[in-house]
Amino acid sequence: MAEATKRYAVVTGANKGLGLAVVKQLASDGFTVVLTARDEKRGLEAIEKLSQSGLAGSVVFHQLDVANPANIDSLAEFIKTQFGKLDILVNNAGIMGATIVDTDAYKAATASVIPFLKDFKEGSIESKGWPAFTRVLAKKYPDFRINCLCPGFIKTDLNFNAGNVPVEEGAAKVLKLAFLPNDGPSGFFFVESEVTGF
């Protein structure tokens, strides 16, 4: 079992993009990080890349397809037995990630960010029915800080690198939320570091 003073984090969909950048920043900050990926080969390759930056010693791999309940149970058991606690969960896995060039998927992925940012600027997030699952979870678990974030238009494979914000900048916004104090806001939707009406 792990030491109580150590800090532990899990990042989902972390073999590339925003997730991998978040893993790097958490590991640099002293966390022991579980880098999860749905594909074991892609996950282990990501860990290999981290060894070049000297961070691999703080990162462990665990397979996780977020859409697979048995995978989720297995990860929960791993955390329980190996660490006995979890300080931060960054649920980053993007189900829209496209590995095959598909014009319609690309347009849908890009368009989903742009209409969201437009609704945010116009103050119509709530009336347009953007998901409120975060608020439901936050109410159910008042001892946790549970928030979600639109990090901006980040340059990753999700948008075929058409984004205008570097991945490190996006990851820094994620970490800002992850490091909220125990009495900080919960159940909110942040857009780039700003809280919305939600």
Ligand SMILES: NC(=O)c1ccc[n+]([C@@H]2O[C@H](COP(=O)([O-])OP(=O)(O)OC[C@H]3O[C@@H](n4cnc5c(N)ncnc54)[C@H](OP(=O)(O)O)[C@@H]3O)[C@@H](O)[C@H]2O)c1
């Ligand atoms: N980039 C942006 O502009 C932007 C804007 C708003 C929100 N976001 C959100 O940011 C998150 C990260 O996206 P990204 O831009 O870094 O995209 P990305 O580079 O395409 O990465 C997506 C990651 O999610 C993983 N993934 C997809 N389905 C999964 C599943 N069922 N289980 C586990 N992992 C899964 C992918 O794994 P594989 O490699 O195996 O496919 C990949 O590691 C997503 O939730 C996305 O919606 C991004």
